[in-house]
Amino acid sequence: MKTSLKLLSTASVLTLGTGIAAFADGHADARCAAGELGLGDFAGQTVTIAGPWEGTDEELVNNVIDCFETSTGATVEYAGSGEFEQLIVTDVRAGSAPNIAVFPQPGLAADLAAEGGLVPLKQDIAGWMAENYGAGQSWADLGTYADENGQEQFYAFAYKADVKSLVWYKPETFEDAGYEVPETMEELIALSDQIVADGGTPWCLGIESGGATGWTATDWMEDIMLRTTSPENYDKWVTNDLAFNSDEVKAAMDVFGSIAKNDAYVAGGADSVASTFFGDSPKGLFTTPPQCFMHRQASFIPAFFPDKGEEVSEGEADFFYFPPFASNPDLGKPVLGGGTLWAMTNESDATHAFFEFLKQPVAHEIWMAQTGFLTPHKGVDTSAYANDSLRKMGEILAGADTFRFDASDLMPGAIGAGAFWTEMTAFTQGQDTATTADNIQSAWDAIK
Amino acid sequence: MGRKALLTAILLVIVMIWVVPFAGLLLTSARSTKHANETGFWRSIVSNEIGYSFKTKGSDALVQEGDVWVIRGNIIDDRNAEEAADAAEDGDIAQPPIRGEVVRFGASATNPDAAQPGETIDIRDGNFTLQANGDYEWVFDEEYTRGGKTIGVRINHPPTFGLQNYKRAFADGRITNSLINSFIVTIPATVIPVMIAAFAAYAFSWLRFPGRDVLLAVVIALLVVPLQLAFIPVLSMFTSVADWAGDLQAALGLCEGQDCDVSGKSFSGLWLAHTAFGLPLAIYLLRNYIANLPGELIESARLDGATHLQIFTKLVLPLSMPALASYGIFQFLWVWNDLLVALILGPSSDLVLPIEIQKQIGTYKSELERLNASAFISMVVPLIVFISLQRYFVRGLLAGSVKGG
Numbered sequence: 001m002k003t004s005l006k007l008l009s010t011a012s013v014l015t016l017g018t019g020i021a022a023f024a025d026g027h028a029d030a031r032c033a034a035g036e037l038g039l040g041d042f043a044g045q046t047v048t049i050a051g052p053w054e055g056t057d058e059e060l061v062n063n064v065i066d067c068f069e070t071s072t073g074a075t076v077e078y079a080g081s082g083e084f085e086q087l088i089v090t091d092v093r094a095g096s097a098p099n100i101a102v103f104p105q106p107g108l109a110a111d112l113a114a115e116g117g118l119v120p121l122k123q124d125i126a127g128w129m130a131e132n133y134g135a136g137q138s139w140a141d142l143g144t145y146a147d148e149n150g151q152e153q154f155y156a157f158a159y160k161a162d163v164k165s166l167v168w169y170k171p172e173t174f175e176d177a178g179y180e181v182p183e184t185m186e187e188l189i190a191l192s193d194q195i196v197a198d199g200g201t202p203w204c205l206g207i208e209s210g211g212a213t214g215w216t217a218t219d220w221m222e223d224i225m226l227r228t229t230s231p232e233n234y235d236k237w238v239t240n241d242l243a244f245n246s247d248e249v250k251a252a253m254d255v256f257g258s259i260a261k262n263d264a265y266v267a268g269g270a271d272s273v274a275s276t277f278f279g280d281s282p283k284g285l286f287t288t289p290p291q292c293f294m295h296r297q298a299s300f301i302p303a304f305f306p307d308k309g310e311e312v313s314e315g316e317a318d319f320f321y322f323p324p325f326a327s328n329p330d331l332g333k334p335v336l337g338g339g340t341l342w343a344m345t346n347e348s349d350a351t352h353a354f355f356e357f358l359k360q361p362v363a364h365e366i367w368m369a370q371t372g373f374l375t376p377h378k379g380v381d382t383s384a385y386a387n388d389s390l391r392k393m394g395e396i397l398a399g400a401d402t403f404r405f406d407a408s409d410l411m412p413g414a415i416g417a418g419a420f421w422t423e424m425t426a427f428t429q430g431q432d433t434a435t436t437a438d439n440i441q442s443a444w445d446a447i448k
Numbered sequence: 449m450g451r452k453a454l455l456t457a458i459l460l461v462i463v464m465i466w467v468v469p470f471a472g473l474l475l476t477s478a479r480s481t482k483h484a485n486e487t488g489f490w491r492s493i494v495s496n497e498i499g500y501s502f503k504t505k506g507s508d509a510l511v512q513e514g515d516v517w518v519i520r521g522n523i524i525d526d527r528n529a530e531e532a533a534d535a536a537e538d539g540d541i542a543q544p545p546i547r548g549e550v551v552r553f554g555a556s557a558t559n560p561d562a563a564q565p566g567e568t569i570d571i572r573d574g575n576f577t578l579q580a581n582g583d584y585e586w587v588f589d590e591e592y593t594r595g596g597k598t599i600g601v602r603i604n605h606p607p608t609f610g611l612q613n614y615k616r617a618f619a620d621g622r623i624t625n626s627l628i629n630s631f632i633v634t635i636p637a638t639v640i641p642v643m644i645a646a647f648a649a650y651a652f653s654w655l656r657f658p659g660r661d662v663l664l665a666v667v668i669a670l671l672v673v674p675l676q677l678a679f680i681p682v683l684s685m686f687t688s689v690a691d692w693a694g695d696l697q698a699a700l701g702l703c704e705g706q707d708c709d710v711s712g713k714s715f716s717g718l719w720l721a722h723t724a725f726g727l728p729l730a731i732y733l734l735r736n737y738i739a740n741l742p743g744e745l746i747e748s749a750r751l752d753g754a755t756h757l758q759i760f761t762k763l764v765l766p767l768s769m770p771a772l773a774s775y776g777i778f779q780f781l782w783v784w785n786d787l788l789v790a791l792i793l794g795p796s797s798d799l800v801l802p803i804e805i806q807k808q809i810g811t812y813k814s815e816l817e818r819l820n821a822s823a824f825i826s827m828v829v830p831l832i833v834f835i836s837l838q839r840y841f842v843r844g845l846l847a848g849s850v851k852g853g
Contacts, residue, residue, distance in 0.1 A: 081807070090680055094683035177558065
């Protein structure tokens with residue numbers, strides 16, 4: 001609450017000079033005025049949306065929705081729930097689905113599409129996305145699933161992205177100790193060794209997350225995969241055309257192990273990795289004295305900082321790009337990310353208009369001016385980002401040589417939300433690389 | 449004697465199992481976020497040494513005194529003033545101010561243990577002295593041009609409690625709304641099944657009709673039906689009823705250019721669902737009690753010409769109060785604490801308390817300090833209900849256990 005308000009007021013000051021109408025106090029952009037967006041008049045119609053955002057985030061998405069309401073006269077009801085994944089399945093099967101469902105992962109959307117629970121979007125949106133999004137075709141592919149007859153259709157509109165390849169740190173702590181932000185993975189390892197030599201602990205790493213324990217470790221694995229092998233191999237790995245116990249995957253796992261299994265590298269020792277809540281681990285950056293100097297986590301993590309991310313806007317905390325290996329120069333600067341996918345679960349004219357609305361830059365810029373929102377949309381005015389830190393993340397996303405979606409979200413549920421999580425957890429607890437890789441591969445063989 | 453001591457010991461352990469988390473929740477909910485993050489609740493009642501990072505003032509606070517330049521301030525007061533100003537600006541509720549004495553400090557957040565209060569250390573070529581009360585003096589030989597510097601400080605903090613988390617929980621009115629919603633859901637969902645079950649229990653006990661025992665067996669067998677299995681069929685039934693209602697409204701022309709959609713998820717759906725799922729146990733419990741009321745009483749009432757309705761209202765109901773009250777407590781607690789049924793069958797805009805509390809901690813479950821306060825609020829209501837009805841509860845637990853009891 002505190003953070004978002006602060007960001008909002010900053011945003012309105014920043015954007016005044018750039019031709020974007022002030023957006024503050026919930027007053028929508030001038031471009032949202034009735035009829036202004038050319039979406040049509042839907043007065044009296046209601047669009048219901050179910051999604052994963054709650055609490056503060058719910059207010060942020062409602063500000064975007066307000067724009068659509070003002071422009072079209074329609075009423076939009078957003079209902080957020082932490083149990084979104086379970087609720088949407090029940091609702092779709094019971095015939096009480098909302099008009100739009102916002103999926104945090106493509107896997108569930110694909111499952112519902114195969115059941116016939118989703119309504120295909122207008123086909124031209126897929127083409128539009130390929131053209132107007134950075135790494136557009138991969139975003140369009142992300143929303144394309146087989147329907148109940150096995151036919152590929154375009155179902156889900158990617159809106160709101162996360163960048164995962166970030167390492168968080170405190171600039172002043174680095175400055176005090178005389179450390180430089182590393183440009184290559186080799187430098188990052190050297191820096192870690194330097195911190196150990198100076199008597200500190202380089203990394204805060206926690207992968208505990210209740211039933212989803214291990215996902216943080218899978219993100220590490222994916223980021224390292226993109227830095228040790230080609231994007232084509234990454235895609236094959238996602239579909240298991242590259243076996244989990246192949247040398248490429250095991251090499252990436254060894255790199256992760258060299259950090260996560262190193263008692264000197266991680267705060268609390270390697271034993272504590274599996275039992276530390278992922279949201280508590282970044283707090284170690286901010287204790288006095290700090291428990292660690294660096295934390296690799298996605299763009300959403302400032303929500304878990306002690307001041308809920310205010311540290312970032314005040315310059316107390318910052319991030320750098322999780323660097324590539326200098327020894328693999330042809331892999332460029334790969335970026336791992338995620339995003340939410342908006343799909344239609346109940347068709348109506350106003351709902352179709354809402355997807356037209358999501359194509360417009362204003363739908364992106366309103367959330368950009370708040371917090372926690374990145375977009376691969378190339379047509380938006382990046383000065384709308386609420387602060388430099390968000391803009392920097394947006395640029396990492398837009399400037400990626402290679403963008404790949406979180407692999408575990410794309411793998412079948414039994415692997416990506418099952419064996420991959422549990423085996424990586426066992427790996428951090430001391431299980432060796434070969435056993436871990438073999439176990440995941442045999443779990444995959446079992447579901448083929 | 450030995451047995452009694454053992455019994456007392458076991459009871460004490462059980463009481464501790466319940467009381468310790470309760471006290472932990474209460475204490476944590478009254479602490480500042482920083483304290484709750486850094487030390488356990490059991491340390492909340494003693495002084496704690498807590499590490500802080502403070503930013504000093506920068507060159508804009510520099511004053512020239514003779515041939516030296518000095519920056520002065522008080523790290524604790526400056527921070528408290530800044531926090532209060534931030535909170536006032538954002539309309540937020542401030543954390544309790546920092547109090548206490550500086551125990552040790554150092555030139556960076558990494559090193560808070562370098563010096564004792566009163567000692568002077570070198571920071572950015574200036575002589576920095578920090579006193580126990582937080583006053584500092586930073587003296588330079590040449591003009592200082594940079595901004596403030598973060599220093600690490602350990603402060604010995606006396607126990608501090610405040611209502612800030614409760615104020616925040618109530619600040620936006622959503623908790624208040626959902627408290628009201630919870631009562632709207634819980635009271636009918638308790639009263640309706642108790643009423644129906646009392647009638648049914650009387651019928652199963654004192655009316656003679658063909659198939660009575662089979663019917664009773666069927667009702668009791670329903671106890672084993674898992675709630676979770678029924679969600680999709682029940683919800684799709686509610687949805688089709690709502691669709692008919694929408695179509696009916698449309699046919700009657702009541703919508704006036706509005707959507708005629710009626711949602712299948714409503715309070716009345718919750719009442720129905722809780723009633724249906726609560727009835728088998730209610731009927732079973734109440735029948736055992738009512739069937740064991742003295743037969744002579746009922747017989748003589750009937751001889752005096754009382755109808756079944758008169759016997760039920762004048763005789764059976766007053767006599768069954770303990771059983772009714774104890775089942776009422778069960779049902780109240782179950783509905784009040786229910787998250788699952790409300791989540792799936794309840795309206796998505798008017799939320800009950802458990803859902804609202806769950807939402808308060810945010811998408812990433814990162815605002816636990818809010819959860820502590822609102823969870824405590826939600827615990828208070830069942831506690832009041834239980835304490836005010838507990839004398840019935842103890843009697844009611846024995847309902848039907850003794851023949852004629």
